[in-house]
Amino acid sequence: MSDSFEMQVIARIRSDFGSKFGVPRQSGLVDALEAAVVFEPPYRNPDALRGLEGFSHIWLIWAFHQAQRADWSPTVRPPRLGGNQRVGVFASRSPFRPNPIGLSSVRLDRIEHTDALGPVLHVRGADLVDGTPILDIKPYLPYGDCHPEAEGGFASEPARPTLQVELPPTLLERLPPDRREALREVLALDPRPRYQQDPERVYGFSFAGHEVKFTVDDEVLHVTDIQ
Numbered sequence: 001m002s003d004s005f006e007m008q009v010i011a012r013i014r015s016d017f018g019s020k021f022g023v024p025r026q027s028g029l030v031d032a033l034e035a036a037v038v039f040e041p042p043y044r045n046p047d048a049l050r051g052l053e054g055f056s057h058i059w060l061i062w063a064f065h066q067a068q069r070a071d072w073s074p075t076v077r078p079p080r081l082g083g084n085q086r087v088g089v090f091a092s093r094s095p096f097r098p099n100p101i102g103l104s105s106v107r108l109d110r111i112e113h114t115d116a117l118g119p120v121l122h123v124r125g126a127d128l129v130d131g132t133p134i135l136d137i138k139p140y141l142p143y144g145d146c147h148p149e150a151e152g153g154f155a156s157e158p159a160r161p162t163l164q165v166e167l168p169p170t171l172l173e174r175l176p177p178d179r180r181e182a183l184r185e186v187l188a189l190d191p192r193p194r195y196q197q198d199p200e201r202v203y204g205f206s207f208a209g210h211e212v213k214f215t216v217d218d219e220v221l222h223v224t225d226i227q
Contacts, residue, residue: 044118
């Protein structure tokens with residue numbers, strides 16, 4: 001029996017996030033976020049997706065390609081606990097794992113068949129950086145994958161918007177209309193690391209081809225520039 005397995009990248013995500021900063025901490029938190037799953041050439045066979053159109057949600061199994069370390073640690077510091085309390089790596093969704101594998105449940109908006117790229121999956125609610133390699137795709141099964149009685153441990157409460165977003169209309173107009181609500185929802189969830197609370201600090205991240213700058217004072221996030 002082999003102790004290692006070779007995996008192939010079957011697709012890559014195309015999303016509005018150019019870096020890890022700003023990405024929602026879990027999938028499904030911002031349904032307004034649009035992304036596309038573009039298959040690699042060997043896997044652009046429409047037959048591989050036959051029947052998938054009947055499912056409203058899918059699982060994406062992917063690789064933490066920007067968060068790999070030579071050695072793994074048995075404990076990590078989850079952002080949910082403020083980044084200063086350790087728990088076991090297998091009790092967390094930290095990217096720093098023995099195998100850098102991620103799992104996201106996303107809404108399948110539609111399947112587009114194109115001449116240039118083959119079938120493309122348009123999804124909502126993804127928490128992946130642009131270019132993230134996808135290892136597998138599976139349909140979400142409500143009767144088996146949903147457990148309303150499940151207990152969530154230290155993360156039992158879902159993340160909710162915590163900040164009031166002040167976004168001047170003149171800056172908002174620099175974004176495409178179909179990206180504006182998604183940005184507002186991402187900012188309201190407070191993308192800062194939990195241990196950074198400096199009201200003078202200017203934060204920034206890449207979103208939809210723009211650089212978004214902001215500060216946070218108490219519970220109000222002020223967008224200062226969109227370049």
